[in-house]
Amino acid sequence: MSTHLSPIVSEFDTEEQAASHDRWFRAKVQEAMNSTKPRLAHDDAMAKVRTELEKRRNARAGRPLV
Numbered sequence: 001m002s003t004h005l006s007p008i009v010s011e012f013d014t015e016e017q018a019a020s021h022d023r024w025f026r027a028k029v030q031e032a033m034n035s036t037k038p039r040l041a042h043d044d045a046m047a048k049v050r051t052e053l054e055k056r057r058n059a060r061a062g063r064p065l066v
Contacts, residue, residue: 003015012018 004013010018012021
């Protein structure tokens with residue numbers, strides 16, 4: 001039986017859930033670190049995010065997309 005965690009301490013209900021998520025997250029990080037895909041520079045990634053956010057703001061405001 002897993003110990004229940006306080007919502008103040010953890011977003012998970014039990015230690016089992018927290019441990020399961022931790023294992024999953026660590027595996028995803030390791031997978032990304034081992035990837036041979038081309039890397040995207042931080043500034044390029046942020047430029048893409050800013051462009052996408054601006055498109056969404058314009059769409060929400062009813063203005064035509066650029």
